[in-house]
Amino acid sequence: MKPISRDEDRLWEEHLYREEPDADFTLKVMQKLDGVSMESGEDKHPFEKKSMRTHWMRRTGIAAAAVVIFAGGAWFAFERTAEPAQPAVNAVDQRLPDIPVPEEIRSAYLTDDYKRLKPLDLVINPNIQILDQGYTLKISDVLVDRSQIIIITEQSNPKGNTISDVYLDAGRIHVTDEKGNSVASMAVDTRLSSWKYQRFVFQLNDDIPDHVFVRGELSYLKIPDHYNLDTGKITASNTTVDWSFQFNIDMTKAKLMSVEAPMDNTYTTPEGLKLDMTQLVRTPNGTRLDVNVSLNDQLQAKVSEDWKEQMDILYHIEIPETNEYRIFNGSRPYARQAKFRLRDLSEANENGGWLKLSETWDPAFVTVDAKNIRFVLDGYTLPVKEEKSIEIDLEQLPLTTTIFEQSGDRVVLNGYNFDPERGSYIPSGSGTDDQHPLVLLGSAEFSNEIAGDKWVAVDREGIEYPVSILNSIKEINNDEKYVTSDLKLMVHGLHQNSATKFTLKRTVVHREFRDVNWEVDLPSYDSLPWLK
Numbered sequence: 001m002k003p004i005s006r007d008e009d010r011l012w013e014e015h016l017y018r019e020e021p022d023a024d025f026t027l028k029v030m031q032k033l034d035g036v037s038m039e040s041g042e043d044k045h046p047f048e049k050k051s052m053r054t055h056w057m058r059r060t061g062i063a064a065a066a067v068v069i070f071a072g073g074a075w076f077a078f079e080r081t082a083e084p085a086q087p088a089v090n091a092v093d094q095r096l097p098d099i100p101v102p103e104e105i106r107s108a109y110l111t112d113d114y115k116r117l118k119p120l121d122l123v124i125n126p127n128i129q130i131l132d133q134g135y136t137l138k139i140s141d142v143l144v145d146r147s148q149i150i151i152i153t154e155q156s157n158p159k160g161n162t163i164s165d166v167y168l169d170a171g172r173i174h175v176t177d178e179k180g181n182s183v184a185s186m187a188v189d190t191r192l193s194s195w196k197y198q199r200f201v202f203q204l205n206d207d208i209p210d211h212v213f214v215r216g217e218l219s220y221l222k223i224p225d226h227y228n229l230d231t232g233k234i235t236a237s238n239t240t241v242d243w244s245f246q247f248n249i250d251m252t253k254a255k256l257m258s259v260e261a262p263m264d265n266t267y268t269t270p271e272g273l274k275l276d277m278t279q280l281v282r283t284p285n286g287t288r289l290d291v292n293v294s295l296n297d298q299l300q301a302k303v304s305e306d307w308k309e310q311m312d313i314l315y316h317i318e319i320p321e322t323n324e325y326r327i328f329n330g331s332r333p334y335a336r337q338a339k340f341r342l343r344d345l346s347e348a349n350e351n352g353g354w355l356k357l358s359e360t361w362d363p364a365f366v367t368v369d370a371k372n373i374r375f376v377l378d379g380y381t382l383p384v385k386e387e388k389s390i391e392i393d394l395e396q397l398p399l400t401t402t403i404f405e406q407s408g409d410r411v412v413l414n415g416y417n418f419d420p421e422r423g424s425y426i427p428s429g430s431g432t433d434d435q436h437p438l439v440l441l442g443s444a445e446f447s448n449e450i451a452g453d454k455w456v457a458v459d460r461e462g463i464e465y466p467v468s469i470l471n472s473i474k475e476i477n478n479d480e481k482y483v484t485s486d487l488k489l490m491v492h493g494l495h496q497n498s499a500t501k502f503t504l505k506r507t508v509v510h511r512e513f514r515d516v517n518w519e520v521d522l523p524s525y526d527s528l529p530w531l532k
Helices: 006-018 023-033 052-059 061-072 103-107 111-120 252-256
Strands: 128-132 135-139 142-144 148-156 173-176 184-189 197-204 211-216 245-250 259-268 273-283 286-295 312-319 324-328 340-344 355-361 374-393 402-406 409-418 437-446 454-459 464-469 482-495 501-513 518-521
Touching (some): 103 111, 103 148, 111 142, 148 184, 148 211, 197 340, 273 374, 324 355, 374 402, 402 501, 409 482, 454 482, 482 501
Antiparallel strands (some): 128 135, 135 148, 142 148, 148 197, 173 211, 211 245, 259 273, 273 286, 312 324, 312 374, 340 355, 374 501, 374 518, 402 409, 409 437, 437 482, 454 464, 454 501
């Protein structure tokens, strides 16, 4: 299966769906266009694979016409002789109730989550307010569904000012059953975060009791030192506070307001990466897909030890009824991520094991009550051990360029400096505390991922110095490569008057693999309990 160009894919998605107008307006336009043929000879099954570009243009015909109307700023009325057999379905989140939303919910960017869950009595207030030595911890609202628990905290100092830089240690917040057994794992909320409120997301296990207990063991939380912007002075703080707490959550209604469908869909890529879909969970606040990832022995031998932390699956979602086409391409630039992401390493071990990935899609982008959802794998990334090196001579570098090529990536080095604005990695006893590290300058084109690569510099005595890319790659060219004309490679520990000749190596390449061919029609349902 030849994937759609990443750049073209992203542009179509953004123009057709991401910049969506008011939901009511979209619905009216789609209703006006319903039944209007955009192209003769429409296939009976428009999502059958053909030329990907033709296939994409055809299936987005109605939506594209709607975009033309939006762009022109005009409203065209279509005369119709008959009403459609079925009403058009809006390709965005269903209109949310107009209810008051607490300030801490709005500030934590959880307004839509609140509006979906509050009418179902799935928002609780544990009324936690702990005052110790003048420092206050508040937990006012907790959002609950069968899949996730979202906890919002606020901290303030004795003057009542928000402490925005106190981050509670998530490892000391536990979600357990009555016997103390863990029933949830810490997940990541990929959306914007608030400077004033902290939010913690816990994804619940497959089997959960009717009552769960949230316990915070925050007995020795040190308040950070205070920096005064006006005076430039730092006031040391030795304050520790006891913010320990516990409350319980009745999960019976949350469990009823969900639909769980076990899955047994398996695919192995040509390189030996195996994907096992195990479950689809629908809740009012999102649709969650659980996938187990494992490697065969041959691929296991090729990847770096931290592959479970670095790998990503690249995929998109198709929903024909609502013309939805949503790209979820891991942590790459410009790509949408799932709202909640869990990377569970509990089954991992030194000999391989497997990784559990969970992706929860926001109903604003993947309609939660869609019956026909198709998952299409576009690729995946893995950090692979592939060593390549070049010799660097700083005395020659400003005069001649040095080119590094590996696995479809190309780096051109044409200069260097000693960056005074960056902190440096100082080997113990080096005596170079007052010096700044070497920064190699140039340009680059990367076909693969950048995060997860491992670079190192080796001097003539065999001493290794870690190397990192300072600036992020911000552009994607027509060849689907990340490009930059301002590449900076910092060599931590190499300073002015140090070695001028050394070897630059890349030992791990975060490879992107696109040789895949897997599509899965996700489980449907008979009814959704929260819509009754």
